[in-house]
Amino acid sequence: MDETVYLYKGEVFYFKDSPLKFDESYSYYPDGALVVYRGKIIEAGAYENIKERYPEALVTDYSGKLLMPGLIDSHIHYPQSEMIGMYGKQLLDWLNEYTYPTEEAFGDSEYAGRVARFFVNELFRNGTTTCMAYATVHKESVNALFSVASEYNMQMLTGKVLMNRNAPQSLMDTEESGEADSRELIEAWHKKGRNLYVITPRFSITSTHGQLISAARLHEEYPDTYIQTHLSENRNEIDSALELSPECSDYLEVYERAGLVTERSVFGHCIHLSDSECRRMAEAGAIIAHCPTSNLFLGSGLFDMQQANRINIQTTLATDVGAGTSFSLFRTMGESYKVQQLNGYPMSVFESLYKCTRGTAKALKLDDKIGSFDQGRDADFIVVDSTATPSQQMRKDYLERKGKWNLENKLFGIQTLGDDRNIVATYVAGNPVYQSDTCNHQKTGM
Structure with a gap:
């Protein structure tokens, strides 16, 4: 059994409940961290609040990329x-x-x-x-x-x-x-x-x-x-x-x-x-x-x-x-x-x-196992590049100039223009099962 604590740094996003029912239906941490141990989610939140609690963690830095449930x-x-x-x-x-x-x-x-x-x-x-x-x-x-x-x-x-x-x-x-x-x-x-x-x-x-x-x-x-x-x-x-x-x-x-x-x-x-x-x-x-x-x-x-x-x-x-x-x-x-x-x-x-x-x-009655970053869930997650193509990058540049580069516009761009090219990495039960050719992240011990 792998006893390593893994910490993934990036923009952490996941749903807490249905957006059809609640305005505050999701959690989003622009500078976030996801902590994984033995294939399970231990914690998700702001990087500054989390990093000190896991000094021995192996850190994978996906800064600027979205970390989302699979x-x-x-x-x-x-x-x-x-x-x-x-x-x-x-x-x-x-x-x-x-x-x-x-x-x-x-x-x-x-x-x-x-x-x-x-x-x-x-x-x-x-x-x-x-x-x-x-x-x-x-x-x-x-x-x-x-x-x-x-x-x-x-x-x-x-x-x-x-x-x-x-x-x-x-x-x-x-x-x-x-x-x-x-x-x-x-x-x-x-x-x-x-x-x-x-x-x-x-x-x-x-x-x-x-x-x-x-x-x-x-x-x-x-x-x-x-x-x-x-x-x-x-x-x-x-x-x-x-x-x-x-x-x-x-x-x-x-x-x-x-x-x-x-x-x-x-x-x-x-x-x-x-x-x-x-x-x-x-x-x-x-x-x-x-x-x-x-x-x-x-x-x-x-x-x-x-x-x-x-x-x-x-x-x-x-x-x-x-x-x-x-x-x-x-x-x-x-x-x-x-x-x-x-x-x-x-x-x-x-x-x-x-x-x-x-x-x-x-x-599917699997909410206690997958679909979010709540504690104890299986660590099935993806790393997403919202600007993987030139068109997506140009769209981001435009929205930034207009002061409208926010989470909703970022996600909508992935939905409208996205495909497999936006997937940087895929993890199943904490193990990497796919990494794109353009994946370049840093691993460090804290």
């Missing part, structure tokens, strides 16, 4: 890493032409492991330290992703996709085999290290009512697992789902009848929800993962954040790679801002960033 991606498909940015389809055709043929290869453990390693390292390069990921129908795909994440002691949430209809035969399980395979994977991986299992029916079009019920039965047996699926992403998807379930008055009812709408259920997209569906989701404590780059890329529609906020649904931001067009949650935040502008809602950067950090941690 980003959390609540909806992403790791097997689709290699098919990102494929041309010209909407959801259902896109699944048939691109997604399913790509996922067929993941029964090969070596292949799955290779893609899983790329995926995890790409997350780190973009500042993402935790994700809730879809695997494929194959057990090998789940084993591969949990195995790679475990090497880094990463907080990983994933699970085997369940599909027993309306998919290629090579990608279908059965109600019985899907439940048995999922149970085997839960026993092997759930709560082993920082791994958490997610019961994963892809969506109701590819799972019979019986399979959805078996997924709910698994969750009852293992109540601290999670559930993830898709809901109301595309108009044709909704029509197809209701044709297959004519007894249901709306799409959400398909999942309600199976017992899958819970406080540990994450529903991807949710673009075309009625107020009734929103209210029922809020009452159940269910979670929406808003995926703006994917929704725009597939022409699915514009998610209404005002509606979700008004009804008080827990809402997070997510990349949805590979229909999503970037692993960067900064770019995702920027696209979400544009979507909400089209809806007449100028979403603040504080709301966006909260929904990629502490807000997501809180929604």
Whole structure:
């Protein structure tokens, strides 16, 4: 066990609570320090107040850079890493032409492991330290992703996709085999290290009512697992789902009848929800993962954040790679801002960033472990350069001349113009897992 106390110097920023509820929702220390011991946050605050308490600490100086909690991606498909940015389809055709043929290869453990390693390292390069990921129908795909994440002691949430209809035969399980395979994977991986299992029916079009019920039965047996699926992403998807379930008055009812709408259920997209569906989701404590780059890329529609906020649904931001067009949650935040502008809602950067950090941690019942710099949290954090590109530097120079270079404008610039180039370093459980080529920091003993 490493007994070194590490002190990281820089601009420390993290959320204390939701900016939708409190004006003083965050802590910001322009000359700050973050103290880490045995992979946990010991303290965060002003450098001058902290430095004397840790005379033996190993100091890493990131002065002029932002130290923030690692980003959390609540909806992403790791097997689709290699098919990102494929041309010209909407959801259902896109699944048939691109997604399913790509996922067929993941029964090969070596292949799955290779893609899983790329995926995890790409997350780190973009500042993402935790994700809730879809695997494929194959057990090998789940084993591969949990195995790679475990090497880094990463907080990983994933699970085997369940599909027993309306998919290629090579990608279908059965109600019985899907439940048995999922149970085997839960026993092997759930709560082993920082791994958490997610019961994963892809969506109701590819799972019979019986399979959805078996997924709910698994969750009852293992109540601290999670559930993830898709809901109301595309108009044709909704029509197809209701044709297959004519007894249901709306799409959400398909999942309600199976017992899958819970406080540990994450529903991807949710673009075309009625107020009734929103209210029922809020009452159940269910979670929406808003995926703006994917929704725009597939022409699915514009998610209404005002509606979700008004009804008080827990809402997070997510990349949805590979229909999503970037692993960067900064770019995702920027696209979400544009979507909400089209809806007449100028979403603040504080709301966006909260929904990629502490807000997501809180929604996933992981607020006591990740998402902030509160004492005892796992030391998952990123170092961010707000002026990594010439354009960003010019913007800063202009704002400084106008006396407007403040925290909000700094963060908004990262959201609007930022991507992986702004990530200087990524730390998981106190260990560096990524450093950019331009990273130049000093280490000293105090």
